[in-house]
Each structure stands twice: as structure tokens, then as C-alpha cells.
């Protein structure tokens with residue numbers, strides 16, 4: 001009996017990584033999963049915020065995938081390190097703010113690091129669910145060797161779903177895995193993956209349309225760019241990333257924007273930010289909690305209050321009472337007339 | 351065997367899971383970790399994480415808006 005070989009698999013939670021792992025398990029390879037949390041992942045957080053999402057399935061797909069596969073999953077917080085990937089991608093961005101190629105290189109390099117740090121666990125190689133031609137930016141025939149080289153993984157990076165279209169890697173050359181039993185998927189057609197999923201009996205798997213993170217989303221990217229422009233610097237903290245997913249964002253002036261909760265769930269979530277931000281709320285009527293991101297002076301309170309009032313139940317009232325609270329100061333109340341629908345300009349909406 | 355507490359209030363998933371995972375690395379077999387969180391998503395994610403990695407969720411209780419999930423460490 002030869003030694004059982006071990007692989008660490010990048011798990012996004014999508015179908016491809018699920019299949020890649022199962023293909024190797026079928027060959028008797030022992031697999032563990034690793035999942036990187038950049039802060040932008042579609043997984044998790046927003047699901048808990050909005051009211052109407054409460055009933056939606058709240059599973060984390062990476063955890064779900066690991067459970068289906070019966071493998072351990074290590075989730076790694078890479079929020080800080082990821083900033084440099086997003087801010088300075090050597091290979092540029094995709095259709096939106098998604099630096100997919102650099103992101104892949106980064107993640108594989110983190111997996112390489114993991115293998116080294118956990119040498120006692122004896123991982124022999126790394127696998128991903130990449131498929132040639134699947135994604136226009138990061139998954140092309142030319143990008144596969146770039147990822148292998150720049151990540152430092154070189155020939156210990158195996159892509160079971162398209163291995164047959166690529167030069168043989170060490171696990172294949174050494175006979176740890178049988179190349180013949182790997183696949184040659186390519187292109188955007190998902191049918192072969194779906195057929196394989198069927199064969200393995202996987203159901204209810206996640207198939208995100210755009211990609212694995214919010215950076216492929218047009219609206220989200222626009223908000224991120226707006227945030228950087230508003231601040232005059234391309235920096236962000238975890239709270240910023242979260243807040244871009246919550247509420248309606250309106251920027252009536254370059255110096256500040258309003259984040260207006262869209263329902264009670266979001267209001268409650270924004271409550272948690274009261275100590276950090278100026279908040280505005282209608283008190284004479286029901287209305288959403290709003291936080292102000294940026295620098296607002298008292299000259300603009302009237303404007304901001306009018307906008308906030310527009311989104312509360314008192315929108316048609318002559319006057320509403322508003323409470324403004326600035327962290328560390330006494331609360332301020334004022335009455336204001338809600339702006340009319342036409343007064344809330346289209347291009348304020350981020 | 352001892353009981354430990356982890357404050358994961360205001361963190362959104364998967365952060366409570368990551369913090370739980372990292373904390374449990376330091377704990378011994380049989381120890382109990384009470385994770386205090388506010389994201390209801392943790393109620394499905396922490397048990398899923400525990401199942402996968404061989405630990406056991408021995409109970410959970412709710413306190414106002416807080417959720418306390420108790421995990422027993424298994425080595």
C-alpha cells in the first residue's frame with residue numbers, strides 16, 4: 001500500500017470547487033478545504049441584515065460544500081492583506097472592481113503558505129475548481145500558468161476539472177493521481193459540470209451568476225468607487241465594506257453621503273454605528289435610521305434632514321420633526337419640510 | 351475542562367465562525383466555548399462549522415438581541 005496523498009482545496013462554495021474535490025476523493029486522495037474571507041465574499045453577512053431575507057436560506061456555501069464532501073474546512077480572514085490586492089492589482093480589474101487574476105494568484109499563494117505552515121499535516125498539493133475559459137478574466141488558458149507561477153505553487157497546483165487541457169503537474173507525473181480520470185472541461189458551457197454533479201448526486205449547489213464576490217457587482221463597485229472619490233483616498237475598513245451593502249446611498253454633496261435604511265432590519269443594523277457616525281432620524285413619524293458618512297456641517301443639516309424625511313412615513317407632511325445626533329454631543333432636534341420627490345436629484349443616488 | 355467566552359457581537363458571518371475557529375485552536379478537549387453573537391446567521395454557520403470539524407454544539411440561548419452558542423471542543 002502506497003502512502004495516501006493529501007491535497008488542500010480552495011473552496012469558494014460554488015459547484016466547481018465541489019466537483020474538483022469529489023473527483024480527487026474518488027481517487028482516494030485525502031482532501032481538506034480552505035476558504036479565504038476577503039470581506040467582499042457573497043457568503044454571509046448581508047443575509048442577516050434585511051427583513052425580507054430572514055426566511056431565505058442562511059447557509060454559508062463554503063461550509064455547506066465542505067459538509068457535503070465530508071471534509072474539514074479552514075476559513076482564513078485575509079481582509080487586511082486583501083486590500084493591497086484590490087488597490088494595486090498588477091493585472092488590473094475585470095468588468096467592475098474585481099481584480100480576479102490577482103485575487104486568484106493571492107489565494108493560491110496563501111494556500112502555498114498554509115501548506116508550508118502546516119507541514120506536519122503533510123499536504124502534498126493544492127487543487128482549485130478552475131476551468132479554462134469559464135471566466136473571461138481569470139480563467140483562461142494563458143492565465144493558468146500565470147497563477148501557478150506567480151503564486152509560487154508551480155507544479156503542485158492541480159485543476160482536476162481541466163487538467164487534461166494543461167501540462168501534467170507533479171501529482172500526475174508522480175502517479176499520486178491518475179491523469180486519465182481527470183477532466184478536460186473548457187468554456188462557459190456549464191453542462192458538463194451539471195452532468196458530473198448529477199453523477200455525484202450533488203443537489204442544491206450554489207451557482208453564483210457573476211462570481212464569488214461583490215466586486216463583480218456593478219452597483220457595489222460604483223458605491224466603492226464613490227466612497228474613494230468622496231474621501232479623496234482609496235482606503236477602506238471592514239465597516240465601509242459592510243455599509244456599502246446596506247441601505248440606500250445618496251450623495252447630495254461631495255463631502256458626505258447618506259446611508260438610509262430600507263427597512264427595520266437595516267435600521268437596527270445601522271443602530272450599531274451610532275457611536276461612530278452622525279445619525280439622523282425622523283421622530284414625529286416612523287422613518288428609517290440614516291447615517292452620514294463623511295463630513296457634514298450644520299449648514300447642511302437642513303438638506304440632509306429633508307432627504308431623510310422624504311424616506312419616512314411623514315413624506316407628505318408639511319413639517320416633520322427630526323433628531324440629529326453627533327457622537328459625543330447633545331442630540332439636536334429640528335423641524336423640516338420633507339423634500340419632494342423631484343427635489344431628491346437622480347444623480348445623488350450612488 | 352474549562353469554560354471560555356468569545357465576544358462576537360456585531361460581527362457578521364462568517365466572522366463569528368472564523369473567530370470561533372481561531373479561539374478553539376487554543377482550547378483543550380472537553381472545554382466549552384460560549385460564543386456571544388448578534389448575527390442570527392451564526393446559528394446555522396457555527397453548528398455547521400462544528401459538525402464539519404468534529405466539535406459539538408451543546409446548546410444555545412437567546413438574550414434580548416444576543417445569541418449565545420455553546421460549543422464543546424473535541425480533539
Ligand code: SF4
Nearest residue numbers: 099100103211212213
Ligand atoms: S470574483 Fe471576487 S473573489 Fe472571485 S476571483 Fe474575482 S475578485 Fe476574487
